[in-house]
Amino acid sequence: MPTLAETIEWNDHPVASSLAYGTVDVRIGTVGHGGPVGLVVASVHGDEGPWGTLAVNRLLASVRREELLGTLRVVPVAHPLATEADARQTHLDLLDLNSSFPGDPGGSHTQRLAAVLAEHAVDGADVVLDVHGGGSWNINCFTYRFPGSEHVAEWMGTPLILDGPDRASSLTGYARVRGAVAVWIEMGGRGEFEEDRAATVTRGLRRALGKAGVLTEADLPDEPGTPxxxxxxxxxxxxxxxxxxxxxxxxxxxxxxxxxxxxxxxxxxxxxxxxxxxxxxxxxxxxxxxxxxxxxxxxxxxxxxxxxx
The missing domain is CATH 2.40.50.100 (RNA polymerase II/Efflux pump adaptor protein, barrel-sandwich hybrid domain)
Structure with a gap:
């Protein structure tokens, strides 16, 4: 049976950057039809390493198309320029993408990028899973929950669950303003157990999307985190x-x-x-x-x- 990785449709959205780059494409994938609509995003911050993207791509490769009940949107690398530089933000404007929503189509690079993500990824989503993580300087292992998303945070299976920063300018904050249930996952970082942390995120994404009805429920044991x-x-x-x-x-x-x-x-x-x-x-x-x-x-x-x- 084909997997989501084999059937997903990718669209590259150009975002104006600089004279040297011209435009930079942000890739957004969509597979399935109807609701509920799930969104999985990684690498909003470019210095948080490849672990979130790795977990997202492993999810796509491991789920069969027949397990999809609704629509899944995926953004494996939300901030391409910052990720390329292994930096939290791009040198073009030094703005934090996770404080720039809903963006501005006529603004600076980061503001335009936020506007593209808002329109083509976040708007219309029912459940949003925003995957961050440790980077070159730290390791971490928790999920930020928000009012109304406590159950989703539990589904992610990270060791710890914390109350998240509730601001409308973040990706999860904007998603909540638009009516979605959202969590912000912080799980990753370089080290001996980096593969274990990536595997925890992949399992958590699969479990959460299944319990939210985007996918069929997976035969995965609960891994309740500690609030x-x-x-x-x-x-x-x-x-x-x-x-x-x-x-x-x-x-x-x-x-x-x-x-x-x-x-x-x-x-x-x-x-x-x-x-x-x-x-x-x-x-x-x-x-x-x-x-x-x-x-x-x-x-x-x-x-x-x-x-x-």
């Missing part, structure tokens, strides 16, 4: 060298308050300038810098934690 509240970034107060104590294997676990997460070192003497500790009695580790890293300025995040109550 956490009061998310808090642990950030540096000065430049230095970050030395993690809790590394990749600690991601997604819960540690006792006071547990040392890492240290900021003087780059010359290696004197400890700052120590980062778990701030809550039961602290969930949602994002970590898992390796030695140069910190060039104050305010750099070394971990994102939340409280288990």
């Amino acid at each position: 956490a509240t009061g998310k808090l970034p642990l950030s540096t107060s000065r430049p230095g060298i970050y030395q993690p104590v809790l590394r990749e294997s600690a991601l997604g676990t819960v540690v006792e308050g006071g547990t040392v997460v890492g240290h900021l070192l003087d780059p010359v003497s290696n004197e400890v300038l700052e120590t980062f500790r778990a701030p809550f009695p039961r602290t969930a580790l949602a994002l970590l810098r898992p390796t030695l890293a140069r910190i060039e300025s104050p305010g750099q995040v070394v971990a994102l934690v939340a409280e288990i109550v």
Whole structure:
């Protein structure tokens, strides 16, 4: 039987960029007819690596066409220029695509890109799964939920579930304004277990699309995540060298308050300038810098934690 990857119809939408590039195409795929309409997006931020795109393409390759009940739209790389540069945004305007919706067809590159995605991908969708992830500097393992999408966040199967930033200018925020149920997935990052994280996203996408009625329900066990509240970034107060104590294997676990997460070192003497500790009695580790890293300025995040109550 043919798979979704073999039957999906791809359309390239040109987005004006610069004199050097002229236009840059963003590829949007559609397969199926009728409702419900599901949308899966990856690489809204170009520095979040290939893991989301990998998970999306594995989903398409693993699902047979006969399992499709409604319509599935797919955007494997939402921000091509930023992804090419391994940067959060493009140098053309330095705008965050995930703060640019619904976009402006006559604006800068990122604003035009947001307008294309809004019109051709988000509008008319019933359920939106926006796949982000760790990148070259961090690993993470949670899903952001919003009012009305708590069940979808549970379907994704990430270790942790957090309350998301509810702003209308994000892709999920715009989708919610347009009537969709949406979640924002943060699961990925470079490391020994990167394949496991990508596999978790692929399973979560399949499970969520099945339970939402876009696909037939999959024979997958539930992988309920742990809800956490009061998310808090642990950030540096000065430049230095970050030395993690809790590394990749600690991601997604819960540690006792006071547990040392890492240290900021003087780059010359290696004197400890700052120590980062778990701030809550039961602290969930949602994002970590898992390796030695140069910190060039104050305010750099070394971990994102939340409280288990």
